[in-house]
Amino acid sequence: MITIKDIAEAANVSPATVSRVINNGPKVGPKTREHVKAVMDKMGYRPNINARALVTQKSTSLGLVLAELMDPFFATYADAIEKAARKANTQLLMSSGSVQADTELKAIETLLNHRVKAMVVHAKFLDDDTLIELSKQAPGFVLINRYIDAIKHRCVWLDNVAGGRIMAEYVLKFGHRKIAVISSDFAIEDREGREQGITESLSEWGIELNDSQIVHAAPNQEGGEIAMRQLLASGARFTAILAYNDAMAAGAINTLYDHNLEVPKDVSVMGFDDVLQAQFCRPKLTTMNYPIELMASQAASLALDYAQGKQPDTDVTYKYLPTIVARSSVARCIG
Structure with a gap:
């Protein structure tokens, strides 16, 4: 096993100098530093990062x-x-x-x-x-x-509650009053918070979101397609869909087009996250940017x-x- 001492001898410097180079320490000139690094590379030396962490007291x-x-x-x-x-x-x-x-x-x-x-x-x-x-x-x-x-x-x-409220308020300001939600089937705080925010915002406008207007499925594109098919089959009336994430929104849009419904002419769709996929949907997806x-x-x-x-x-x-x-x-x- 190659040691610091071996590197020092090959580079014609002291072991202390090699140690400073390894730990990015001071008191080593640029030429010497590059020379020692070149010798280390040539000899195939790899510093022990755990030992280095003990010496420097810095997380590696x-x-x-x-x-x-x-x-x-x-x-x-x-x-x-x-x-x-x-x-x-x-x-x-x-x-x-x-x-x-x-x-x-x-x-x-x-x-x-x-x-x-x-x-x-x-x-x-x-x-x-x-x-x-x-x-x-x-x-x-x-x-x-x-x-x-x-x-x-x-x-x-x-703040997922705030996120849900902002989504609902956005489509409400566009005149939508018949709103449905497709959400994750994972019982986690993201889903609960967003649904809470949506429900609270709609309630303030005198709109009740009943169980038939919320469908849960896997939080991916396939889940969005399944949720959208379930909504359509239920006979629920809606002009806007609020989706748990962009993937579910994209799946919902695919299913709407399969049923000869155009977005946003017939149904508006809004996503959440603003992943790259949102920019390449057709139409391009209005969404919530998750920073x-x-x-x-x-x-x-x-x-x-x-x-x-x-x-x-x-x-x-x-x-x-x-x-x-x-x-x-x-x-x-x-x-």
Whole structure:
């Protein structure tokens, strides 16, 4: 095994100089630094990152737990975390929690077993008490897209109730009064919050959203198609559809066209998330922008800071609001 001493002899410098180069330390000139790096590369030397972390007292890895690898929303989330890790010169360790409590727990424990001190965790199915206990095992434990009051300073989250209200108010201002909702079949706070916000907003306009106007299905394009077919088969009357996410909205639009209904001429459709897919729907999808890139960057910064000893302000939480992205799938109601 090649050691620092071997590198020092080959580069004709002291072991202390090699150590400074490895740890990006001071007191090494640019030419010497490049020379030592070249020797390290030539000899195939790879620093021990765990030992380096012990010496520098700096976290050398950032953990990431996400739900699904194929979902465009989580791809955007992972990309933002990766950029933050690269900017901090930190390696990224990713673990998938799928959409079950036991796999979420396993994903987090995998990172803990690798002695990861900084991690950004997306967990929707583990209960609050379990997550609170897990947060005690890693100083840089930060939750994204989840709010728990007891650890609110470790939460970077979206106000889904406000998001639901904004959606409803938007289509109401376009004259729509017959509104239906296609939502996720996962019993998670995102769905509950958005439905609550929609229901509250409609109620303020004297409109009741009954059970026949809300359909739950898988939160993907196929689920949107299934939910839309179910709504049409039920005979429910609507001029606007509010979808849980952009994928479900895209599926709903496909089904509407299959039934010779045009969007937005016959039915307006609004999504949520503003993933890339929303820009390439036909028509282009009016949606709610979920600022996941900003939230992910914030979460990564907090995780790394906390892991390096920064004391959190326990009275602070990090709440974000979604905003409307107006495109072409919502139009004024004429009937």
